[in-house]
Amino acid sequence: MALRVCVVTVSDRCSRGEATDTAGKALAGLVKDHFGAEAVRVERLCVPDEVAAIQQAVAQAALASPITQEGNNPKTDNNDASAASDGAQSVNDTNTGGGEDAVSRLVITAGGTGCSPRDVTPEAVAPLLTRPLPGLNHLLSTRSLEATPMAALSRFTCGVTSTGALVLTFPGSEKACRECFTFVQPVLDHALDSIADHRSHTEAVHKSMQQGGARHGHHGHTHSHTHSHTHSHHGCPHKKHGGHHKHGHHSHKHHHAHQHHAHDNQHDPNHEHGTSGGRTVADRDRKSPWPMLKVEEAHAKIRAFGRSQLQHFKSRVETVPIQNCLGRILAQDVTASEPHPRFPASIKDGYAVCVGDCPGVVKVDGPITAGDTTAEASQLRRGHAIRVTTGAPVPKGTQAVIQVEDTELVERTEDGSEEAAIRVLTAVTQGQDIRPVGFDIAAGEVVLRAGDTIGPAELGLLATVGCMSVSVNATPVVGIISTGDEVVDATTPSLQYGQVRDSNRTMLEAALSRAGVSVKDFGIVKDTETALRSTLATMTRECDVIITSGGVSMGEKDLIKGTIADLGGAIHFGRVFMRPGKPTTFATLPRAAAASSDRKQDGDDHHVAFFGLPGNPVSCLVAFNLFAVPLVRLLAGDPSPDHTTVNVRTSAALHFDARPEFHRATLSYTAPDGVAVATSTGSQCSSRLLSMRSAQCLLALPPATDATTVISKGELVPAILL
Numbered sequence: 001m002a003l004r005v006c007v008v009t010v011s012d013r014c015s016r017g018e019a020t021d022t023a024g025k026a027l028a029g030l031v032k033d034h035f036g037a038e039a040v041r042v043e044r045l046c047v048p049d050e051v052a053a054i055q056q057a058v059a060q061a062a063l064a065s066p067i068t069q070e071g072n073n074p075k076t077d078n079n080d081a082s083a084a085s086d087g088a089q090s091v092n093d094t095n096t097g098g099g100e101d102a103v104s105r106l107v108i109t110a111g112g113t114g115c116s117p118r119d120v121t122p123e124a125v126a127p128l129l130t131r132p133l134p135g136l137n138h139l140l141s142t143r144s145l146e147a148t149p150m151a152a153l154s155r156f157t158c159g160v161t162s163t164g165a166l167v168l169t170f171p172g173s174e175k176a177c178r179e180c181f182t183f184v185q186p187v188l189d190h191a192l193d194s195i196a197d198h199r200s201h202t203e204a205v206h207k208s209m210q211q212g213g214a215r216h217g218h219h220g221h222t223h224s225h226t227h228s229h230t231h232s233h234h235g236c237p238h239k240k241h242g243g244h245h246k247h248g249h250h251s252h253k254h255h256h257a258h259q260h261h262a263h264d265n266q267h268d269p270n271h272e273h274g275t276s277g278g279r280t281v282a283d284r285d286r287k288s289p290w291p292m293l294k295v296e297e298a299h300a301k302i303r304a305f306g307r308s309q310l311q312h313f314k315s316r317v318e319t320v321p322i323q324n325c326l327g328r329i330l331a332q333d334v335t336a337s338e339p340h341p342r343f344p345a346s347i348k349d350g351y352a353v354c355v356g357d358c359p360g361v362v363k364v365d366g367p368i369t370a371g372d373t374t375a376e377a378s379q380l381r382r383g384h385a386i387r388v389t390t391g392a393p394v395p396k397g398t399q400a401v402i403q404v405e406d407t408e409l410v411e412r413t414e415d416g417s418e419e420a421a422i423r424v425l426t427a428v429t430q431g432q433d434i435r436p437v438g439f440d441i442a443a444g445e446v447v448l449r450a451g452d453t454i455g456p457a458e459l460g461l462l463a464t465v466g467c468m469s470v471s472v473n474a475t476p477v478v479g480i481i482s483t484g485d486e487v488v489d490a491t492t493p494s495l496q497y498g499q500v501r502d503s504n505r506t507m508l509e510a511a512l513s514r515a516g517v518s519v520k521d522f523g524i525v526k527d528t529e530t531a532l533r534s535t536l537a538t539m540t541r542e543c544d545v546i547i548t549s550g551g552v553s554m555g556e557k558d559l560i561k562g563t564i565a566d567l568g569g570a571i572h573f574g575r576v577f578m579r580p581g582k583p584t585t586f587a588t589l590p591r592a593a594a595a596s597s598d599r600k601q602d603g604d605d606h607h608v609a610f611f612g613l614p615g616n617p618v619s620c621l622v623a624f625n626l627f628a629v630p631l632v633r634l635l636a637g638d639p640s641p642d643h644t645t646v647n648v649r650t651s652a653a654l655h656f657d658a659r660p661e662f663h664r665a666t667l668s669y670t671a672p673d674g675v676a677v678a679t680s681t682g683s684q685c686s687s688r689l690l691s692m693r694s695a696q697c698l699l700a701l702p703p704a705t706d707a708t709t710v711i712s713k714g715e716l717v718p719a720i721l722l
């Protein structure tokens, strides 16, 4: 099978057909020359300078995103069809939705690397790279600088995608592309080989071909030479591509046919053994192929994705009655149309007085009590006081209010029940204890801003200004499933041996509902590729965020990652250096249209976020809180979606784990210095949900080192508030 390379030209003008894509053509020629015309299939795409379009083109080429929708494909460059159809494949192959070898091993983008506002190639490509290659950027940068100082403005963003495709980002000019290709040429073969790591993989592939191929009626065969294999639809870095060389590419349809058969047939023996992609359990990885990201790196990837989706969500605004908008994020400012209070109001129960009469004896009129709508007509005269209550409109001529405590009775009315005269005991100042018109809220004042979370106080403000419905951001639709053959519904009265009740869905449902998010519950899904693929495919049509638990670790029934890759998802990370939650997986999937009316528009960048949380209940909930909550909040329009972290003191010594640990603790605020004291919830085993019970925070403990293995009682430690 020929090496597949995709050249993506990023240019508004070329994509509109206003300019000829000479850079793309030149690169296609250079690629062919380098690898040999027979050994390479070069595709060319041309997209405008838009993050969505670029990302989709690169993902399509490198991440095996299947093309499912009309009008959803990057424009293939037909300006020069002969140039575009280098190699065996015509340009239109990009519209076929893939085929057996639909993934490019090498993707070169041309254009959009500069620093003008339209130059967004780095922003588009960076989130797709699971392994950035700064060395290549450096090489391109330093060599380009020898040619022109302008190269200082090029933002090279090279790296490897989760499926093992090498992505190179070149500037847009033909000259720069030619130069850059020459610069990377010396390392290109080695880079592709290293990424493929074919030597270690060839054996496993042979084994799998011999077993699987024969079973499916293909020729079992042995090879002693290098192959070109494509496993990338599994999205696993361990399922690496075979090496390729300038000469010696071989087609292994058997292997591919076997793999596809395996995916399409739920009775495939490999499925029964729970292996993915035609490998038997004996051939499975003995080390996780997934690099362990630091927690901060994982956050950064999620954040970058979230931000790339914001535009899409911002356009999904809805008007909601205030009774239903608790927890929602306002989409627009709310302004008071009138002042509050609308009248000068007394702050105290007492008397409206004139400054010049105090201290002294005054006659008492009134009363005016709160809610007296006739008070506007009242007038205070010198030498008089008018009895008022808190919140009552004060009469015209009032200069101050004196509280009842600062007066004494001088004379009663005839019937003895009311005050006829009082003595004001103190001097008063102008305006004392009066809220003038607009004191609390001025007319025209913005009382709530877009981005504010609507809590009780915000609802109170809306009520104050008489705003009965507001425009809020639509919340992302979050779909949840639990996976696992052993997991049964929580309503199951008696468990069979080996079964556990599903705690994860209940927890996720509650946490999401509390955050004001619409949750779609897709139930419990068995550990088979067919079941997972079909449920996840449905969820991809109906949800903005998918959250699963279970099936992400090393077990033979841990099928989540492979299924995501099968569905065209890009796995951004598959492990995080943390405890609990190590196998937490984050991927993005192209959003499938639910109905014809829901067709994607050109440039629609709407992707579905996927969180594969570990099955252990604690790992599930901790990873959910740390990773999914900030994304869901961000998508719901919260401008500060991250957790609050405060320093707290430990109530006892805590021993560090080999991984950074998110240690569950309760907080008490009784210490004299006011700093909260954290008490561990006990054994921190990931299966022990009691360690989450009443937990108010996650203490962010560093990993143990040779030098430090413990934090003493009374020391400060950062706590993420739950």
Ligand SMILES: Nc1nc2c(c(=O)[nH]1)N[C@H]1C(S)=C(S)[C@@H](COP(=O)(O)OP(=O)(O)OC[C@H]3O[C@@H](n4cnc5c(N)ncnc54)[C@H](O)[C@@H]3O)O[C@H]1N2
Pocket: 482, 483, 484, 486, 487, 500, 501, 502, 503, 504, 505, 549, 550, 551, 552, 553, 554, 555, 558, 580, 581, 582, 583, 613, 614, 615, 616, 617, 619, 686, 687
């Ligand atoms: N060989 C290795 N094994 C494991 C590793 C590893 O690195 N190498 N990692 C361990 C870690 S850390 C975790 S965390 C778990 C996570 O594994 P999975 O996400 O694949 O989860 P499962 O295997 O499906 O389940 C783990 C555990 O949780 C129970 N479970 C699952 N779903 C639910 C649910 N909805 N409600 C209640 N309990 C659930 C399940 O029965 C298992 O006991 O992997 C380690 N293994």
Ligand code: MOO
Pocket: 578, 579, 580, 581, 582, 583, 614, 616, 619, 686, 687
């Ligand atoms: O990371 Mo796992 O969540 O330790 O048990």
